[in-house]
Amino acid sequence: MAGDLLDSQGRGEAQWGLPAIHPEGRKFGIAALGISLLFAFFAWETLAWPMAFLSLGILAFFRDPERVVPQDENAIVSPADGRIVQIAEVAPPRELIADDGTGSACLTDEPVVRVSIFMSVTDVHINRTPIAGMVQRLVYVPGQFLNAELDKASDENERQHILIQRSDGLCVGFTQIAGLIARRIVPFVKPGDTLGVGQRVGLIRFGSRVDVYLPKNTGSKVVLGQKVVAGETIIAELGTQPLLEGVSQ
The missing domain is CATH 2.70.70 (Glucose Permease (Domain IIA))
Structure with a gap:
């Protein structure tokens, strides 16, 4: 969809997709996920699950969805x-x-x-x-x-x-x-x-x-x-x- 031209008369094609994760956040999400897997490896489930949810939260925070930007000079x-x-x-x-x-x-x-x-x-x-x-x-x-x-x-x-x-x-x-x-x-x-x-x-x-x-x-x-x-x-x-x-x- 990036770069596609859409208008108020219905021209263009609107598509849904999962938003990208900005590179700035990937390192934090992957680090949290890695810690979660490490806890799971040692069977520390009480710590593994919270870290897994934290990694998902971090990735969601850094989501970078596409936007349809109005093209009006005013x-x-x-x-x-x-x-x-x-x-x-x-x-x-x-x-x-x-x-x-x-x-x-x-x-x-x-x-x-x-x-x-x-x-x-x-x-x-x-x-x-x-x-x-x-x-x-x-x-x-x-x-x-x-x-x-x-x-x-x-x-x-x-x-x-x-x-x-x-x-x-x-x-x-x-x-x-x-x-x-x-x-x-x-x-x-x-x-x-x-x-x-x-x-x-x-x-x-x-x-x-x-x-x-x-x-x-x-x-x-x-x-x-x-x-x-x-x-x-x-x-x-x-x-x-x-x-x-x-x-x-």
Whole structure:
């Protein structure tokens, strides 16, 4: 299915298949499975079975399913699977707006809408770019490991900022934030890389959060509590500021 073109009129072919396991997780899953087999060899069943289930859990955590990415220049897609936990108007992080010597002031300190997505341990943890463009910045910041659902996690937790700039100058910044259990942010890209919308950019191990800073005069198309899918859910459309309401039921 990878690379296939599908549309809203039913053209294309949708197929189901088991998701791939990202290489970053295979070593952990195989190690846990090996320990389980070692315990089984010595007839330590009380230890072998929990390790076997742990290996399956690890492989499931690092699953990397294919996604059908909307091809719309006005669409900003979700960079993460998870639940919308905050929507607020704030200034972008200084790491995304500070002068880096390039002479390109992609983002300013003017407040914009920030959409925060919390990923639990059951969500897919492969993150994707919300727009197509070039990786202008990738800035790692060491920090704490507070609950990623807290507002102050954006400023105090270990995090990695990514700034994507389109050929027309439009920029979208987003931040991968480590949480209580997460202990490593793994990038797949580097500054200067050119990406397509929805392309994989990295992962965060074992529960975390991603903040997206929407362009000026652009509002959220998702509501608090909504579940979103990385690379598929459209979280905003450029230049629109819709008021949407949701009912929990």
